[in-house]
Amino acid sequence: MIPTITVFERSPDRGMGQARDMRVRWALEEVGQAYDVRLVSFSAMKQPAHLALHPFGQIPTYEDGDLALFESGAIVFHIAQHHAGLLPDDANARARAITWMFAALNTVEPPILERVSPMLLQYDKTNYEQRRPIVEKRIRDRVGQLSDRLGDADWLDGAFSAGDLVMVGVLRRLNGSGLLDPNLAAYVARGEARPAFKRAYEAQLAVFTAASAGYPHLQ
Amino acid sequence: MIPTITVFERSPDRGMGQARDMRVRWALEEVGQAYDVRLVSFSAMKQPAHLALHPFGQIPTYEDGDLALFESGAIVFHIAQHHAGLLPDDANARARAITWMFAALNTVEPPILERVSPMLLQYDKTNYEQRRPIVEKRIRDRVGQLSDRLGDADWLDGAFSAGDLVMVGVLRRLNGSGLLDPNLAAYVARGEARPAFKRAYEAQLAVFTAASAGYPHLQ
Numbered sequence: 001m002i003p004t005i006t007v008f009e010r011s012p013d014r015g016m017g018q019a020r021d022m023r024v025r026w027a028l029e030e031v032g033q034a035y036d037v038r039l040v041s042f043s044a045m046k047q048p049a050h051l052a053l054h055p056f057g058q059i060p061t062y063e064d065g066d067l068a069l070f071e072s073g074a075i076v077f078h079i080a081q082h083h084a085g086l087l088p089d090d091a092n093a094r095a096r097a098i099t100w101m102f103a104a105l106n107t108v109e110p111p112i113l114e115r116v117s118p119m120l121l122q123y124d125k126t127n128y129e130q131r132r133p134i135v136e137k138r139i140r141d142r143v144g145q146l147s148d149r150l151g152d153a154d155w156l157d158g159a160f161s162a163g164d165l166v167m168v169g170v171l172r173r174l175n176g177s178g179l180l181d182p183n184l185a186a187y188v189a190r191g192e193a194r195p196a197f198k199r200a201y202e203a204q205l206a207v208f209t210a211a212s213a214g215y216p217h218l219q
Numbered sequence: 220m221i222p223t224i225t226v227f228e229r230s231p232d233r234g235m236g237q238a239r240d241m242r243v244r245w246a247l248e249e250v251g252q253a254y255d256v257r258l259v260s261f262s263a264m265k266q267p268a269h270l271a272l273h274p275f276g277q278i279p280t281y282e283d284g285d286l287a288l289f290e291s292g293a294i295v296f297h298i299a300q301h302h303a304g305l306l307p308d309d310a311n312a313r314a315r316a317i318t319w320m321f322a323a324l325n326t327v328e329p330p331i332l333e334r335v336s337p338m339l340l341q342y343d344k345t346n347y348e349q350r351r352p353i354v355e356k357r358i359r360d361r362v363g364q365l366s367d368r369l370g371d372a373d374w375l376d377g378a379f380s381a382g383d384l385v386m387v388g389v390l391r392r393l394n395g396s397g398l399l400d401p402n403l404a405a406y407v408a409r410g411e412a413r414p415a416f417k418r419a420y421e422a423q424l425a426v427f428t429a430a431s432a433g434y435p436h437l438q
Contacts (some may be wrong), residue, residue, distance in 0.1 A: 020229035055368035056326055056361065067311045073325055092286045099293035106292055106324040107275055110332050127346040142275065148275035 001036045003064040005209060006053070011040040015208030017201045020072040021060040025203055027076045029196035031083035036037075041205065043115050073105045073183060080162040087162055100163025108146060109170045111138040116173055133177065139179050143171070147183045154190060162202040164191060221253045222283035224294075225272070226426060228258040234427030236420045239291040240279040242388040244422055246295045246381065248415035250302035292324045292385060299381040306381055307351065319375050319382025327365060328389045330357045335392055358398050362390070366402045373409060383410060 003029075007021040017118075028035050044050055045057045053061040054070040061068065062075040069075050077098070080086035087094050114135045118128040128135075150156060155164045168191030174180050180188065191197060224247075226240040247254050248330030263269055264276045272280040273289040280287065281294040287292050296317070299305035306313050333354050337347040347354075366384075369375060372382045393399050399407065410416060 050347055051364075051367075056322070056364050058326075063382065067314060069314055069318050071318050071321045071326065074314070074321040076318060077321070078314050083226065095286060095288055095293070095297050098296060099288050099290050102290045102293040102296070103275070106328065107277075107290065107326065110329040113329050127349055131350075144359060145270075145275050148270075 001065060002036055003028075003062055004036040004038055004066045005063075006038050006040045006050070006061045007204065008059055008208075009041045009044075010211040011204070011208050014212075015205040017204055018173060019059065019204070020169075020206055021118045022200060023072045023166060024060050024062065024075045024079070025085060025200035026165055026169070026197050029199045030165065030194070031079060031085045033079065033083060037203075037207070039211070040087070071100060072169075076162055076166055077101060086165065088158065093158060096157045097161035097163040101166045104163065104167040104170045108142055108167065109173075111135070111142055112170065112173050115139060116179075136179060138175070143174070143180060143184055147181050150183060150187055154187075155200075160191075160194070168192070168197075220284060221255055222281055223255040224268070224282075225257050225258055225259045225278045225280045226423065227278055228260045228263075228426075229430040230427050233431075234424040236423050237392060238423070239388075241263065241419060242278050242291045242385060243281065243294045243298070244419035245384055245388070245416050246298045246305060248383065248418045249413070250298060250304045252298065256422075257428070258430070264398070277420060280413055291388075292320060295381055295385060296320060305384065307377065312377060315376045316380035316382040319380070320385045323382070323386040323389045327361055327386065328392075329393050330354070330361055331389065334358060335394075355413075358393070362393070362399060362403055366400050369402060369406055371402075373406075379410075379413070387411070387416075392433060 005021060005024055008019050011019045013019055025035075028030055031171050040059055045054075045059065050061075051057055053068055056070075058070070059070055060075065061070045062078070063069075069078060076086075087097050115132075120192070155161065156167060157163065171184060171185060171188050172192070175188065192201075224243055226238060227238050229389075230238045232238055244254075258380075259269055259278060264273075264278065269280075270276055272282070272287055274291060275287070279291055280289045281295060281297070282288075295305075306316050334339075374380065375386060376382065387407050390399060390403060390407050391411070394407065
């Protein structure tokens with residue numbers, strides 16, 4: 001019996017690994033847990049069967065026996081709690097690693113999402129060009145503070161943890177944007193160089209490649 | 220030895236309990252843990268001493284012996300893990316309650332923050348009136364899905380948990396906005412009616428009242 005996660009049948013990011021299943025796949029690879037994948041179309045995501053799993057009609061979800069979870073941060077945390085390798089044993093270090101998970105999701109990601117939404121959603125492009133300097137300044141300020149804290153360390157608090165995994169997953173949204181300073185860009189690159197990241201990335205890319213095989217304009 | 224949290228010396232919400240120390244105070248009150256408060260001014264928040272505690276120069280922080288944490292979600296989780304009353308004992312129910320904490324902070328709060336920022340930050344008012352229908356539609360859609368999931372239950376998954384505490388803390392940002400349907404407004408009201416919430420609210424209001432005593436125009 002292995003867990004099953006749901007992922008986009010055809011990811012809107014065209015296999016760049018920006019969909020939130022990437023963070024869950026990465027965590028599962030880090031701890032060496034095999035998993036099954038169930039593909040979900042955009043229309044199926046809004047149907048009762050999927051909404052029963054995920055009240056906001058999104059991916060990923062996580063099913064393991066009689067446990068069903070949603071929300072990538074919660075799923076990564078669940079994986080990290082039940083396998084060795086993603087959270088330190090020392091109680092205080094563990095609490096700090098968990099703090100970085102929450103910081104990634106509630107302090108670092110929200111300003112980044114204000115930049116992502118107008119790129120993904122046609123209806124949100126209203127005046128974005130005029131707002132862009134504001135949005136980008138907010139992102140630069142926040143990731144600048146993060147870079148200051150990281151300093152010349154490899155990871156945010158000692159060894160690589162679920163906090164780094166989620167933070168790198170969030171910061172990757174800025175790849176190619178020019179909004180990450182060299183220090184943080186190197187931090188993201190360290191995360192992306194991990195073998196578990198690479199396996200997760202290839203797995204999600206394979207889904208997109210297979211799904212778009214019949215759609216040459218997407219390739 | 221009791222923990223110490225940091226809070227705004229003078230909260231920009233004028234004591235309405237919207238600053239994030241409110242969630243931590245509420246959690247501490249729910250579990251019956253006494254705490255000390257250290258006031259921090261806006262200028263002190265950006266100084267090295269505070270940045271060492273909170274890399275993003277915000278409140279709240281949490282210090283208990285040699286453990287220092289930041290990020291309200293992480294602090295509430297830490298409190299919930301170390302005291303009875305905010306997380307169920309059953310492992311699956313506990314994982315679901317934690318899922319609601321993450322959902323509140325990473326799925327429900329980000330669209331709400333897009334509405335809050337232009338109210339708080341002068342530089343972010345650019346074209347907000349034109350964007351407002353988009354921002355409000357996104358909030359309505361998301362909280363509508365949450366309301367559907369809640370249905371006629373009192374709390375999100377069985378008994379009141381840290382998931383409800385954080386979710387109510389997030390939804391309270393919409394008090395008075397007209398963006399909560401009656402079902403969710405009643406959910407928020409149930410949270411606010413808890414004795415622990417009331418004690419936390421009075422405590423944070425007392426800080427603001429004392430701080431503004433010398434500033435009659437703020438009263």
